[in-house]
Amino acid sequence: MIGLPILGPDTWPDWAFGLMLVLARVGAAFALLPGLGETAAPPPVRAGLALAIALLLLPGLVSAIPKVPEATLDMGAMVAAEVVTGLWFGWLARVAMLALPIGLQYIAYLLGIASVLQPDPELGPQTTALAHLTEIAAPLIILVSGMYTMPLEALAGLYRLVPPGTLIPLADGTDTALRVSAEALSLALRLASPFVLASLLWHAGIGLVARLVPRVQIYFVSMPGQLLGGLLLLAGLSGAVLGAWRDATTAALGHLPGAG
Numbered sequence: 001m002i003g004l005p006i007l008g009p010d011t012w013p014d015w016a017f018g019l020m021l022v023l024a025r026v027g028a029a030f031a032l033l034p035g036l037g038e039t040a041a042p043p044p045v046r047a048g049l050a051l052a053i054a055l056l057l058l059p060g061l062v063s064a065i066p067k068v069p070e071a072t073l074d075m076g077a078m079v080a081a082e083v084v085t086g087l088w089f090g091w092l093a094r095v096a097m098l099a100l101p102i103g104l105q106y107i108a109y110l111l112g113i114a115s116v117l118q119p120d121p122e123l124g125p126q127t128t129a130l131a132h133l134t135e136i137a138a139p140l141i142i143l144v145s146g147m148y149t150m151p152l153e154a155l156a157g158l159y160r161l162v163p164p165g166t167l168i169p170l171a172d173g174t175d176t177a178l179r180v181s182a183e184a185l186s187l188a189l190r191l192a193s194p195f196v197l198a199s200l201l202w203h204a205g206i207g208l209v210a211r212l213v214p215r216v217q218i219y220f221v222s223m224p225g226q227l228l229g230g231l232l233l234l235a236g237l238s239g240a241v242l243g244a245w246r247d248a249t250t251a252a253l254g255h256l257p258g259a260g
Helices: 007-032 043-061 073-097 099-112 130-147 151-163 170-212 218-254
Strands: none
Touching: 007 043, 007 073, 007 151, 043 151, 073 099, 073 130, 073 151, 073 170, 073 218, 099 130, 099 170, 099 218, 130 218, 151 218, 170 218
């Protein structure tokens, strides 16, 4: 790593190459970062934010920027490595946020309100209305609480671990992705755990009633009670669920590669 020379007319190609490398990683990460990379945000706004962050990071990375390669293929490989690193980092941060809508997806199925599906660009076409609602609310919580600064700080620190123009180690990157995915799914199940327990008790009870009174159309009798009881339980626990998700997500974002 030679670093960038002093800024001047003769060194503009070197600085342009350095900005291209930094922007490739930052722009790829902004495509997935929670709060800042939402599909609902206008693309020009996201592109402008990515360019602004890249310009802010570039002066601090002058000593780590590699020399402009002579071969075009080498230059393309460096840019591709930066894009892969940015997408990998943004995906890690995105998975931590998706634990809430995934947990509400579980809850919607348990409550019996998953028959009305709302297509969602993040969760896919088989998305419940409840999960779609929280998939919108989660970025809002991240922006209002200031949690969006944590991925940005980690993205800046990631250059200490993965210098510009280099690819993340495959083994370490895969291990980190698997660990973050497991933690997100575990958090989603923990958020839905009160409803899982209530659903088990409810179905055990209606199963017992069905055995004792076999002529009763147990589905039509129990479904209104399941819906009402589930919605009341959700109303009572929604604050605790959101608080638990926020604390766990804050901890997860604080352990992103490059954080601290």
